[in-house]
Amino acid sequence: MAENISFEKVTTEYYDVLKELGNIGAGNATTALAQMLQTKVDMKVPQVRLLDFKDVGVVMGGEEQLVVGIYLAVEGDITGSIMFILEQNAGKSLVSKLMGMPPSESGFSEIEISAMKEIGNIITGAYLNSLAQMTNLKMIPSVPDLNIDMLNAILSVPAIEFGIIGDQILLIQTVFTDDVDLNGYFILMPDLDSYSKMLGALGMPI
Amino acid sequence: MANIVKVGMADLNVCKSPEGITTLGLGSCVGICIRDPVAKVGGLAHAMLPDSRQIENNSNRAKFADTGIEDLVKKILAMGGRKGRLEAKIAGGAQMFAFQNKSDMVRVGERNVEASKRKLRELGIPLKAQDTGLNYGRTIVFYPETGDLVIRSAGKPEKTI
Numbered sequence: 008m009a010e011n012i013s014f015e016k017v018t019t020e021y022y023d024v025l026k027e028l029g030n031i032g033a034g035n036a037t038t039a040l041a042q043m044l045q046t047k048v049d050m051k052v053p054q055v056r057l058l059d060f061k062d063v064g065v066v067m068g069g070e071e072q073l074v075v076g077i078y079l080a081v082e083g084d085i086t087g088s089i090m091f092i093l094e095q096n097a098g099k100s101l102v103s104k105l106m107g108m109p110p111s112e113s114g115f116s117e118i119e120i121s122a123m124k125e126i127g128n129i130i131t132g133a134y135l136n137s138l139a140q141m142t143n144l145k146m147i148p149s150v151p152d153l154n155i156d157m158l159n160a161i162l163s164v165p166a167i168e169f170g171i172i173g174d175q176i177l178l179i180q181t182v183f184t185d186d187v188d189l190n191g192y193f194i195l196m197p198d199l200d201s202y203s204k205m206l207g208a209l210g211m212p213i
Numbered sequence: 214m215a216n217i218v219k220v221g222m223a224d225l226n227v228c229k230s231p232e233g234i235t236t237l238g239l240g241s242c243v244g245i246c247i248r249d250p251v252a253k254v255g256g257l258a259h260a261m262l263p264d265s266r267q268i269e270n271n272s273n274r275a276k277f278a279d280t281g282i283e284d285l286v287k288k289i290l291a292m293g294g295r296k297g298r299l300e301a302k303i304a305g306g307a308q309m310f311a312f313q314n315k316s317d318m319v320r321v322g323e324r325n326v327e328a329s330k331r332k333l334r335e336l337g338i339p340l341k342a343q344d345t346g347l348n349y350g351r352t353i354v355f356y357p358e359t360g361d362l363v364i365r366s367a368g369k370p371e372k373t374i
Contacts, residue, residue, distance in 0.1 A: 060261075061221025070237035071352055075369055078310045114368065152310045156367055159222065159238025160350020163261070164309050166222055167241055170261045173272050174223065198221055 076126030228258035255357030263328030
């Protein structure tokens with residue numbers, strides 16, 4: 008029964024698959040980012056971690072640090088949502104590169120926000136595409152929604168989604184490097200039945 | 214500066230004056246602060262979801278507003294608080310993103326606030342103040358000594374309720 012799936016019970020094997028999904032998805036996202044910025048972008052091997060709610064903010068660099076959160080709904084064979092989180096200054100640096108102008112003094116201007124949304128759109132779109140190709144399942148992202156706030160406040164949304172089924176959150180950390188290291192985090196939140204569908208499509212039914 | 218006890222997501226704890234108690238970056242979660250102004254003991258629960266009865270996996274009682282408040286009250290009473298004297302303040306319950314597509318996620322911040330108020334009413338604990346809703350995160354620090362609840366948000370002046 009799908010309701011009984013708990014992330015705590017994810018076996019090493021499933022975990023490896025999720026890691027691999029994380030890897031390939033992030034690889035695609037990096038390529039998309041490089042194309043968009045027309046520059047070379049490297050990526051370190053992504054880390055996939057299952058973390059307790061109380062630890063996740065600390066692991067990601069501090070509960071109160073300002074981050075950009077981009078949140079999209081996913082429709083199609085797989086339903087759920089995906090979040091991409093980027094430290095605020097990393098976001099500003101990407102936006103300034105994309106627009107070829109220096110970042111605004113404080114916060115994000117309207118135009119920077121829409122550029123950031125576009126970046127989020129492309130990165131998460133590339134990510135979902137690779138998952139879709141690997142699983143042969145259709146995944147259609149919605150228009151992205153963006154908020155800039157304290158990390159834990161942004162994280163509360165995926166944490167609550169994970170909280171419905173367990174007490175941990177699955178985090179995919181990706182370090183992009185152009186001239187500086189940019190820490191990006193993907194959080195995939197497939198609906199319960201989609202989670203088993205996805206693993207099933209990879210030949211590992213729950 | 215007096216020691217400040219830290220409470221994580223889906224967690225709760227208590228403290229004794231002059232200590233304060235804090236939780237960082239409440240988003241859609243709700244922070245429930247309760248104190249006994251005479252015994253000067255109090256505590257904070259950081260709840261993620263409104264109702265433990267709607268969720269199958271509900272073993273972590275601090276995760277829910279209803280069971281979190283029950284357990285918080287028990288802990289405060291165990292530290293010398295008295296039932297008739299307790300009072301509460303709540304903060305958080307924001308809607309961080311415009312859409313939240315899952316049924317469990319729809320208006321979850323608002324529902325966390327409603328569930329907290331319902332539980333406090335049921336236990337006869339008066340709600341002295343609240344700072345809830347809207348679309349931004351809140352770090353809160355609660356002092357059982359004075360009952361002050363200090364709220365910090367990104368790009369906004371600090372306020373005390």
